[in-house]
Amino acid sequence: MNGPSPNIKHPMAGFPQVCFIKNTVVNPNIVIGDYTYYDDPEDSENFERNVLYHYPFIGDRLVIGKFCALARGVKFIMNGANHKISGISTYPFQIFGNGWEKVMPQSGDLPYKGDTVVGNDVWIGYDCLIMPGVKIGNGAIVSSRSVVVSDVPPYTIAGGNPAKPIKERFPPEIAAELEAIAWWDWPIEKISQHLSVIVAADVEVLRTCAG
Template sequence: MNGPDPRDPHPMAGFPQVCFIKNTIANPNIIVGDYTYYDDPDDAEGFERNVLYHFPFVGDRLVIGKFCAIARGVRFIMNGANHKMSGISTYPFQIFGNGWEAAAPADGELPYKGDTVIGNDVWIGYDSLVMPGVHIGNGAIVAARSVVVNDVPAYSVVGGNPARVIKPRFAADVVARLEAVAWWDWPIEKVTQHLRVIVSGDVDALEACAGA
C-alpha cells in the first residue's frame, strides 16, 4: 500500500470532517496539490467558502502546495477586497451604480498584490487569516488565529497579529538542504518507503534517501 488515494475526498473512513480538498475545488483560480487537507466538522468539502473576495475579473490565484494541513476557520482574503486608497475616501461608490459608477477607479488604481501562494508541507492553524499576495514558504507553521500580512520564510513558525516569525524550525543551511531535497515531489511510493525518515529530524538520512 502507498497511502490514501489522493482522489478520495474523504480518505479517513468514518471521519468526514477531513477532506482532500483538491477533489472539491471548482474555481480554476484555486489550485491545490495532492494530499492537502482541510479539517472542518461543519463542511469540509466547502473549503471554497473560505476564499473571500475572489472575483474572476480580478484574475488572482490561490495556489496551495502538496501535503498541507489547513485547520478549521482558516480564511484567505483575495485582492478583490481592496479599495482605492489614494483618494480622500476609500468608499467604493462605483459598485452601487445609479450615477456613482462615475467614480470607478481607473486601471491600476486599486491595490493589487498578486497571487497568494502556499508552499508544500505547510500547517496553517485554526482561525488564521491570510491576506492578499502573501507567500508562505515550504514547511512553515502558522499559529492559530494569526493574521498573515507578510511573506513567511520556509521552515519558520509565525504567529500573532500581524504574524511575526517566532522561531526558525531549522538553521538556514539546513533549510536550504531541505528545499533541495523537496521530498513532496518524490513519487508516492518513495514517500511511503521513507516515511519514518521524513517525519524524523535526521536531515542527513533524508538526503541519503533522496539519492537512493
Template sequence: MPGPSPDTKHPMPGFPQVCFIRNTVRNPRIIVGDYTYYDDPENSEDFERNVLYHFPFTGDRLIIGKFCAIARGVRFIMNGANHALSGISTYPFYIFGNGWETAEPEPADLPYKGDTIIGNDVWIGYEALIMPGVRIGNGAIVSARAVVVRDVPAYSIVGGNPAQPIRQRFSAETIARLEAIAWWDWPVEKITAHLDKITGADVDALEAAAGNAHGRSDSAR
C-alpha cells in the first residue's frame, strides 16, 4: 500500500490524538498540505483554535506545506493581533465605539507582516509560538516553547525566546541539493518506494532516486 490515505482525518486507527490537518480546517485562509498532522490528545480535529487573531478583514493566510509534524499547543499569532504603533497610546479605543470610533487608525498605521508560511517536512515542537508573517523553510525544526519572531532558514534548528539558531542540520551545499530534490512533491508511490532513502542519511542515494545529479533533472541531461 502507498501509505495512509491523505484524505482521512485520523490515519492511525484507534488513535484519534493524531489528525491530518487538511481534512479538518474550514477557513479558506488556512492552507495545509497533504500528510501534515497535528498531535493533540484533547481535540486534534480543532487545529483552527490555535490560529489566533485571524480576522477576515486582515486578509492574511496561514500556509503550511506537506509532511509537517505539529505538536500539541503550537500557536500561530496572525496579523489581527497588531495594534497601531504610530501614536502615543497603542490602546484600540476605536473598537469600542460610543464616540471612540473617531480614533480608528489608518490601515497603513497597523503593522502588517503578510502571510505566515511554513515549508515542507517541518517539525514544530510542543507549545511553540509563531508570530505574524514568519517564514519557516523546508526541513526546519522549531524546538518546544520557542517563540519564532523572524524567518527560519531551511534545514535549520531554532529554539528559545526569541528563537535563535541552534545549528544547521546540513551543509549549505547539501541543503541546496535537498531543496532541489523536493521529495515531498513526489507521487506517493515513489515516496513509499524510497522511504529508506528519505529517512536515511545518504543524500547521493536520495538524489539518484529523484533522478537528479547535483540539481540536474533528467530532462536537463
C-alpha cells in the first residue's frame, strides 16, 4: 500500500474536516503540493477564504509545498492589503472614485513583498497569520496564533507576535543535508517503503535510504 491518493479531497473516511486542498483550490495564483492538508470542521474544502486581499491584477502567488499540515484558521495576507505609506495619509481614497481616483498610486508606490512561499513538510499551527512575501523553509514549524512577518529558516520552530525563532530542530549542517535529501520529492512508493525512517530521527539511516 502506498497511502491515500493525493487526488482525493478527503483522505480520511468519515472525517471531512481534513482536506487535501490541492484538489479544491481553483485560483491559478495559489499553488498547493500533493498531500498538503487543511484541517477545519467549518468547510475544509474552502481554504481559499483564508487567502486574503489576493487580487489577480497584483499577480502575487501563494505557493505551498508537499506534505504540509495547515491547522484551522491559518490565514495568509497577500500584497493587495498594502496601502501607500509614503504620504501623510494611508487612506485609499482612490478606490472610491467620484473624483478621488485622481490620487491613484503610481506603479511602485504601494509596498510589494513578492510571492509568499511555504516549503515542504511544514506544520503551521492553529490561527496563524502569515504576512505578504514571507518564506517559510522546509521542515519548519510555526506555533499556534503566531504572526509571521519575516522569513522562517528551514527546520526551525518559530512562534509569537511577531514570530521569532524558538529552536532549531536540527543543527544547520543536518538541516542542509535534509533539504538536499528532499524525501518529499521521492516517488510515493519509496516514501511509503521508508516511512519508519522518515518519521524517526536518524539522519544517517535516511541518507542510506536516499541512496
